[in-house]
Amino acid sequence: MPLIQVHLARDTFDKHHAAIGDAIHDAQIAALGIPADDRFQIFTPHDAGELKFDPAYNNVQRQNLLVVRVIAVHMYDVATKRKFFQAVVDRLEPLGIRPEDVLISLTENGFEDWYAGKL
Amino acid sequence: MPLIQVHLARDTFDKHHAAIGDAIHDAQIAALGIPADDRFQIFTPHDAGELKFDPAYNNVQRQNLLVVRVIAVHMYDVATKRKFFQAVVDRLEPLGIRPEDVLISLTENGFEDWYAGKL
Amino acid sequence: MPLIQVHLARDTFDKHHAAIGDAIHDAQIAALGIPADDRFQIFTPHDAGELKFDPAYNNVQRQNLLVVRVIAVHMYDVATKRKFFQAVVDRLEPLGIRPEDVLISLTENGFEDWYAGKL
Numbered sequence: 306m307p308l309i310q311v312h313l314a315r316d317t318f319d320k321h322h323a324a325i326g327d328a329i330h331d332a333q334i335a336a337l338g339i340p341a342d343d344r345f346q347i348f349t350p351h352d353a354g355e356l357k358f359d360p361a362y363n364n365v366q367r368q369n370l371l372v373v374r375v376i377a378v379h380m381y382d383v384a385t386k387r388k389f390f391q392a393v394v395d396r397l398e399p400l401g402i403r404p405e406d407v408l409i410s411l412t413e414n415g416f417e418d419w420y421a422g423k424l
Numbered sequence: 425m426p427l428i429q430v431h432l433a434r435d436t437f438d439k440h441h442a443a444i445g446d447a448i449h450d451a452q453i454a455a456l457g458i459p460a461d462d463r464f465q466i467f468t469p470h471d472a473g474e475l476k477f478d479p480a481y482n483n484v485q486r487q488n489l490l491v492v493r494v495i496a497v498h499m500y501d502v503a504t505k506r507k508f509f510q511a512v513v514d515r516l517e518p519l520g521i522r523p524e525d526v527l528i529s530l531t532e533n534g535f536e537d538w539y540a541g542k543l
Numbered sequence: 544m545p546l547i548q549v550h551l552a553r554d555t556f557d558k559h560h561a562a563i564g565d566a567i568h569d570a571q572i573a574a575l576g577i578p579a580d581d582r583f584q585i586f587t588p589h590d591a592g593e594l595k596f597d598p599a600y601n602n603v604q605r606q607n608l609l610v611v612r613v614i615a616v617h618m619y620d621v622a623t624k625r626k627f628f629q630a631v632v633d634r635l636e637p638l639g640i641r642p643e644d645v646l647i648s649l650t651e652n653g654f655e656d657w658y659a660g661k662l
Contacts, residue, residue: 306482308491308529312585318473326476345527346476347431347491349468349587354556357564357584363544365660372546372585374614376493376529383655390658408583409658410546410614412531412650417502420509420528422484425601427610427648437592445595464646465595466550466610468587495612495648531650536621539628539647541603 306419307333307377309346314369318350321400332392365405372408379413425538426452426496428465433488437469440519447515455508484524491527498532544657545571545615547584552607556588559638566634574627603643610646617651
């Protein structure tokens with residue numbers, strides 16, 4: 306039941322939202338081992354001025370910003386998280402989304418913190 | 425000070441946002457015991473393609489997706505959380521929102537993590 | 544790598560989004576000691592009915608609602624958080640944003656929960 310929230314420029318959404326959704330979902334299956342039908346993704350396209358960032362933080366050359374927020378049950382170790390992050394950017398890059406432009410932020414909760422269609 | 429964020433299809437928002445807001449707020453009062461004036465709700469209506477989900481996850485027949493995200497102080501036990509989730513879906517169902525179509529995700533923080541109009 | 548998400552009325556966004564972004568970022572530098580280039584802000588302007596709140600909760604006279612959500616690594620003590628909240632509202636007030644109308648909610652994660660342009 307990870308919940309994925311993607312914040313991105315509207316033109317990127319319009320061009321690639323289906324492929325971005327598939328890419329992130331495939332990264333979850335490959336790196337986190339979630340079931341193929343465990344997909345909950347919220348996309349929010351943003352207009353000019355809504356995504357504010359510094360081009361240089363963390364010593365990269367950032368040109369744009371695509372934010373992937375993940376809420377997941379606390380169960381993945383550090384190596385698994387890093388593998389997942391890498392899997393996401395590896396799958397987004399063929400769509401023209403540069404790894405430098407990606408920000409991923411993960412927050413954790415417990416199994417008891419979810420309702421997914423039934424108790 | 426729970427913060428409620430609701431992500432839903434735009435047509436559902438247009439038809440029912442007031443009643444959905446009341447339903448979730450009433451569920452918080454009934455199940456979590458919050459004060460009646462402790463209401464902070466952010467609704468985000470979504471257009472086609474923005475909410476992506478699998479119809480079958482968790483062995484339900486999902487037709488739509490309405491996500492309720494809750495940020496609340498860490499203070500509720502598992503039984504209280506389940507009671508709250510049930511109270512939400514029970515109150516949404518009369519509005520035509522099927523329990524199967526609801527995803528709730530709760531994340532917790534501390535009392536010191538809030539500013540609500542004053543320190 | 545704090546991630547800032549601002550939810551606000553569309554007219555407030557249109558008038559002041561650049562100054563609000565600068566104000567919150569400056570508060571982070573002053574109170575949290577983050578690097579000047581560590582800026583990731585997502586603004587979501589909201590239309591009528593999307594922000595629901597009670598005018599009186601916490602014994603203030605609320606007229607509007609501007610929500611600042613922060614995701615930050617777990618590393619700040621309570622006094623630092625309070626200093627940050629105060630720094631935010633102090634810097635928003637000259638823009639006509641009343642402290643009473645601000646809600647801030649902070650959630651924490653770990654260093655391993657971020658990808659910012661590279662691993």
